[in-house]
Amino acid sequence: MTSSVQRPTRARHAMLALVAIATALNYLDRTLLGVAAPAMSKELEIGPEVMGLVFAAFSWSYAIAQVPGGVFLDRFGTRMTYALALVGWSAFTVCQGFVRSSAALILVRLGLGVAEAPCFPANSRVLIAWFPRAERARANSIYSVGMYFGIGFCSPLLFWMATNWGWRALFWIVGGIGIIFGILWYRLYRDPSEHPWVNEAELALIRADGGVTEKAEPRSFRWSDVSYLARQRSLIGASIGQFATNSTLVFFLTWFPTYLATERQMDWMKAGVYAMLPFIAASIGVLVGGQLSDRVLRSGRSLTFARKLPVVTGLLLSTVITSAIWLESDAAVIAVMSIAFFGQGMSNLGWTLISELAPTKLAGLTGGLFNLCTNLAGIITPIVIGVTVGRTGSFYLGLVYVGAMAMLGVLSYVFVVNRAERLPDPD
Template sequence: MSNNQEDRHAMSSGTASLTKSPRLRRIQWIAVSFLTAAGIINYVDRSALSIANTAIRDEMHLSPAEMGWLLSAFSLAYAFSQLPVGALLDRFGSRLMLGAGMFFWSLAQLVSGFVASFQQFVLARAVLGLGEAPQFPAGAKTVSEWFSLRERGTPTGIFVASSCIGPCIAPPVLTAMMLLLGWRWMFVVTGLIGIVVAVGWYLVYRNRAEVALTREETAHLDEGAAPEPPARRMTFAEWRGLFAHATTWGMILGFMGVIYMVWLYLTWLPSYLEHERGLSVARTGWVVAIPYIFGTLGMLCAGQVADRLLARGAGIVASRKWPVCVGLLGGGLFTVPAAYTPSVTLAVVYICVAMFFINMASGAAWMMVSVAVPKRQVASLGSIQNFGGYFAGSFAPVITGYIVQGTGSYVNALLAAAAVAVLAAFAYIVLVRRPLEGGDTLVLTERPA
């Protein structure tokens, strides 16, 4: 039997007999709903500074380079906190780690409305980054615990789509709030909303280990996955061993290209439209939302494409790998004409297409995390990938700030992001070929992608 036939057989055999209980459906619905809501708040909070970029620069007398460092304070703290956060998630679970993280990031968001100096603002943004660190590794871990292997693509696409839904609704909502209440109260109100959701998550959600599952529910969740040894806590030696695999490094380098471009658009797109394209603050608030609608579609398409490729016989790695690579190449290639076109309308169109592709890559990259390693290592691998992405992404606001300050234009900044994305795609193609040892494969011998 061929590898493709084995994949299809493993997916189809016994599926009809493993029905999903109403309780399991309810748990899955609660988990995905809270993860999506938390992700939207996560991105609304991190978007607030870029929405208020011009107002804050004027009030606090900041140069473009200083604003670049302020924008990067979040991403640097977020990146370096990923490494311990992943191990802590695999040790203590998503309920505690995401609940505590959401509470403290929301508190930092609230405090940002009362800062009186550049240094205080940098500190508040750094704490925001520390608090937001568990969000997406916790989501990947939650999906791996509460969804069977064949189901994980769609729920991952849904909760990761929050990274586009948040920036989509943030510009019009936060701009209206800023014009009505001022930028300081904008931070306070969004922080209070996050605290409420953090408390709700901790009270309602339960880790899989905290729920007494029936034999049928356990069989449904473990359907199609390779057998795992009895659950035990992640050790430092196992965590360190993740770095010994080429697949891990391919995932890191690929996500660097994703987040560099995502972070460039998230932090500088409003300012780009105001200063490079001449739009008013009010109009910018609506136009900025349009690319994120396309980004959301890209995220949702990633889940559907991955699940359909898998159902049609693609290997578990290939079904995730090729959406990542196509997304990176498409994001880079469509950013180039956006930099050069003299038309505002065409620039927005090209950016929309670029955002569709780059967010498709982002969604598929998180889907890779949930199948590349055993469930007890998912958060660790996800945090390692996220560290690489946001370490590279941290330089996007700074580099862009210096380019704009030195040239008075965003053209070279956009071209740099396009080059990073294309190079990242080639790294992913070469290095990501098979799951790590012990990963959730549908067959014991996964063919190279």
């Protein structure tokens, strides 16, 4: 039977499920600290300023390790890189449950950042390899739901576990699950041209619309490649935009539970229920953004317009977070936070744009540089909020900062990002 009459298999959907679960574990592991922070701060006697440093420590090493992680990915491929990363970051998560001081906690968080660094460049490479262009935004939105699903839908359970079993149990249980999944990933994932589950019809479908199904040739690191990528206007604009949307994301992943417990004076279980709602909204926003982008593309509009529209719309919605400053009702605050986080979810299409821009031979390095720039938000945002809360006793200035960064992202996508088209390889 020839590929012209053969029905395409759906192996790409199974690979997407693996990526979605891995991404959920990735974000769940890095955000458990936000759930544990109120109780951990009391037990370990950590003040707001130091806790801001603890939150930021992950992003220090995460950002620094982006380029090495991308180079490792280009050299050793998605299968091996992701498996090592999963087992590594899960082991560091388990270690967080044993810390007895803020210094030890910072050290473990630094290790967690290094181990998680290759995840999103690898996700981008999966998009390039397994999905035709017309399906990429939707695929990006589906695995990105994992960023919010773990902490959002599991928040009441996580808060209950912390209340009844202690905050240390959170890290032991989730970390153990991640180690098991890392082994499962290695057994199940392959590139399209090597996977036993895919047939020629599916490979043809992927290749016909811009997918790169062949395993990439290993490539050594070159500073000239970094220089080449750093001169690309759309990469610069997308990096600034992702920094902006990451600022909103980082607030919810780090300080939001503390904001509910201290600024809004909620007890833990109430905070757990309320914390779930914005994450659910963000999950919906991610799916809406992906569907909107692919639908606009299928309607005949340009690829550039289709990828930029949901991002700009979502960033504009994120600016409403500042209005929470003047609201007294807890329900109204959660509604505003949900709108802002819904917008952040919509704007989380930066990785889809990168999958369109990245040179074929530099997918890992491009993703690493992109994530390095964008995750500076993970360094700056927790410290800014921690310092302002420590000095003023209020989240007022922190929320203003997050809203201002969202507006910066709007301006970058409108005026800096140019065309969404694959850059040629530099040699």
